[in-house]
Amino acid sequence: MSDIIRRDPHAEWIARNRLHPLHAAMQPQQLSWMGPNGVLRKSVHGVGFIGPNGIKRIDRSGAQQGGTSKRTASVEVQLPLHQVPAPAFYICVVPDMVGGRLSSHDRDLLGLARQLAGSDGAVLAVVFGESKETAFATAGVDRLLLLDSEGYAPERQVLGLRAVDNQFSPRHWLLPDSRSGGAELGRRFAASLGERPATRVWQIKDGACIGRAGAGLQDVAQPLRRLILAAAECAEPVSDTRHEVLAVQLSTALASCLPRIEDLGAVDVDxxxxxxxxxxxxxxxxxxxxxxxxxxxxxxxxxxxxxxxxxxxxxxxxxxxxxxxxxxxxxxxxxxxxxxxxxxxxxxxxxxxxxxxxxxxxxxxxxxxxxxxxxxxxxxxxxxxxxxxxxxxxxxxxxxxxxxxxxxxxxxxxxxx
Amino acid sequence: MTIATVALVSIGAHPASGRARRAEQDARAVELGLELAGDNLHVLHAGNPHEPALRAYLGMGLDELHVLEQPDGADAVPVLRDYIREAGVQLVLTGSQAETGEGSGMLPYLLAEQLGWPLLVGVAQIESIHNGVAQVLQALPRGQRRRLQVRLPFMVTVDNAAPKARQSAYGPATRGLVDARVVEIIADELSTTGLLQPARPRPKRLKVIKAKSGADRMKAATAKAAGGSGQVLKGVGAEEGAQAILKLLIEEGVVR
CATH class of the missing domain: 3.40.50.1220 (TPP-binding domain)
Structure with a gap:
């Protein structure tokens, strides 16, 4: 709803016309009534109406009729809540979280996960490091698992994903095939599991997936894999539902590993x-x-x-x-x-x-x-x-x-x- | 400093015409190897040794190219792994993704996993190798760089952030030797389950406006981009304003 005050001449006309069938409904609400102890009670809130400039006007001449309704402020639309109390299976998503927020690629991926989860499954988002995101609910996250991670530690992250895999045994793993980290982490994870992933996937339909192959001149169509690295715009993001972002924990502590790759930090670039x-x-x-x-x-x-x-x-x-x-x-x-x-x-x-x-x-x-x-x-x-x-x-x-x-x-x- | 350095190369395809050529990223890996090891660079290919496009790598100034002979659709990982293990290699350079076939980019990850080596992805430059410890610049999105330190032996993939490959010269390309070796052939699983087809253009995403009323649709079609609830600092001193801006920049992590 826009904030611009608009007059509704039709409603005002109905309010004036005592013969109109809707006349009674358009009357301003009752402003005073007799209380149970014989004291006259007055409602001060319903008095007056909002004028064309957005200023509240009170007409004490008694001539005011109608016009008070429909002038409500814009209400935030509350989307229906989608709940999965006991998920039959999980679809795991590992968003990139560039700058601590969901990117549009991440949202597309969550939309794809939502499609794969259907009504019985739950979408589990595994987020590394700190997150500043506040809109997990509308992006379609049913369960949220936060794992700590500092700097560039792909080997440790793979260990984390393997722990998640053992505990939740998700039906599908979805990662963004992006340079911001998803492509690397997904392939490391696939190599560690020894599973073949479907890469650069842009369509999933009827248990088969299509992804770009080679230099982009060919597509490869194959049966749906458990591990999917999806390209941007692989599906529409979630827009119709709200989701309960229930936090879940790993049951076991992450095994510490000696990192073979040492991160010496970002380098200043001109x-x-x-x-x-x-x-x-x-x-x-x-x-x-x-x-x-x-x-x-x-x-x-x-x-x-x-x-x-x-x-x-x-x-x-x-x-x-x-x-x-x-x-x-x-x-x-x-x-x-x-x-x-x-x-x-x-x-x-x-x-x-x-x-x-x-x-x-x-x-x-x-x-x-x-x-x-x-x-x-x-x-x-x-x-x-x-x-x-x-x-x-x-x-x-x-x-x-x-x-x-x-x-x-x-x-x-x-x-x- | 002589480190047994191997560059893995593949046959590429021109993105427009599809003609066979040297693969762009693999050529960059060879370039990186030539800068690092000079003539000691060992260039390795698994596939057809009679492919003419393979000679483009020889034209970059190599005397010899080693080929593990395999038909199309064979799995290159086991033969490469065995070869690298036997040869006492310390450093493997390769592009991040093949230009023909599936091009999943999994080969370096699988090789590194099976060899038990660390893998560095998207390397722009190898700065130094001293006493078996290498310092490497990794390219990040948005033109950023990160410095990593790793022990030999390790594996490196390069992408388009690495230095551009030198031109291939015709004379050396025809003079160079191709040393083919017969290896065991293991069929790849994808050749039976997957289906390669010409790329279909992807559907363009439509901007769907889910508006209930005509006024909302009109607004969505005409409204200017507006952040809505921006914070406006009015009537504050320059110092206070600068502090507020700096706070946001630090929160976003762009000021270092």
Whole structure:
């Protein structure tokens, strides 16, 4: 429901017309009645009506009739709850959880798991590490198993999955065939189990699955395997039901293993060398920026890839290859900071896939503020200066072990894929 | 530093025409091996030794190419495993996915599992190998890199983040030797259960709008993208605003 107040002339006409069969139903509710002890009780809540400007009006002349109904605020639609009290079998899903949240690929996978589970089975999501996701219920997760994991530890994760396999013996394992980790973990798990997985699956139908083969010129059709690595858009995500996200635990503690692969941590990459379309963190400047030197310094301090709106590019402050939007690059950044960009519709289209948008702008009414998850109304130069200082202070206070690597400077990376 | 280094190669297919060629990722693995081991690189293929496309690898500056002779549809894992075990290899390089056949990308995982070696996936660069300990840069999505440390022997798969393979020269390609060896033939299970067919175009996902009323449908068709419940900091100082932004950036893990 939209929040715009709309009049319903038909209802008002019925309320005025005493001969209409619905007239009685359209009358405002009773405002006063005699209580059991002979005291007159009044309801103060039903008084008045919401006027065309959204302001409550009270007409004490007695002429007010009708119009109070149907003006309810928009109600959040409560989807029906799907419950599986005693699951006949489990379908295990291991979502990627990029940045601690379900990606669209994960949601597709959960939709596929829902199809495979039917009404008797339960979808069990196995999540490694910390999760920030709050919408497991609407994504179709019946049972949730959280396993701790730190850094890059694929061998330990495989041990965790094997423990889950022993305890729940799921009918199917579903993993995303994605570069964000699912493809690797799924194949490691398959090799460890000694089972043959179906890879790059994009359709499951009637007990058979079809996946891409080779370089994408061929499909391989085979009977449905227990282990499925599914491509993006393999099924529609769950949208009609709500699910009880019941937490389950492993009955046994995870056996510790000596990791053969040691994670030495992330390496600084020169952000300017990362192609904009795949950059994770973009600092983008527009017409509101007066001091471009400061903008570049802020990008270096934050370690962000630089972007620009069309105005900034047209005015010659940034290169054409840095333009974000419909006629430039469609970015997929997880975090997009827009400085002095009011948000033309073409620009908002270009950042449609971004997860978190931060806006710094002088105009509190601009479209970018409506899109943003966090907006700061103020002068961009002052905020950028303060941001540089704040980042430096934060880096000083948290002397991370990566600092020794940082001193070496970012490595230069050639992108030739 | 001479580490017995093996690059596993396969025959690729051009993505548009489907013509046989050297596989893109395997060629990158050979390139990585040539940078690391130079002339000591041992290039190994399991399949048909008479395939002309195989000579494109020789054209990268190799004298010899070793082939374990197998027909189509045979399982390459056991023969490769036995060969690597017997040869005293320390480092195996390979692409992450074949361009012909099923191309499931399982071969390096199965080999590493059966050999009991650690496997590094999506490697962009091998930085150093000292005293049997290697430091390796792994490519992550979104152009990020991660440094890993592992002991020899280990196995490496490369993808498109690895350095681009050098051009193949025709002269060396024709001069090079192909050393074929007869091995036991074990049929692969997929050749009996799976069915390869020309790729069907995938259905385009439609944007389904589940709106009850016409007004909702109209809104869904025309509304601008809006976050809805964004937090707006108005009338705060620049420092306070910057702190709020920094807090979000740290929460998201993009500022390191």
């Amino acid at each position: 952000p300017a060398a990362i192609p904009m379309a795949e950059a994770e963190f973009i600092l983008s400047g527009g017409n509101g920026i007066k001091d471009w030197g400061l903008f570049h310094r802020a990008a270096v301090a934050l370690g962000a890839t630089e972007g620009a709106s069309r105005v900034a590019v047209d005015d010659g402050f940034m290169g054409r290859e840095r333009q974000v939007g419909a006629s430039g690059v469609w970015v997929t950044a997880r975090v997009y900071v827009a400085v002095g960009i009011s948000g033309a519709i073409q620009h908002l289209q270009g950042i449609g896939a971004c997860d978190k948008v931060v806006a710094i702008n002088l105009d509190p009414g601009c479209d970018m503020i409506k899109r943003a998850d966090l907006s700061v109304i103020g002068d961009s130069a002052a905020v950028l200066e303060a941001l540089i200082v704040a980042v430096d202070n934060w880096r000083q206070s948290t002397l991370t072990p990566a600092l020794s690597q940082r001193e070496k400077g970012p490595i230069s990376v050639a992108f030739n894929g």
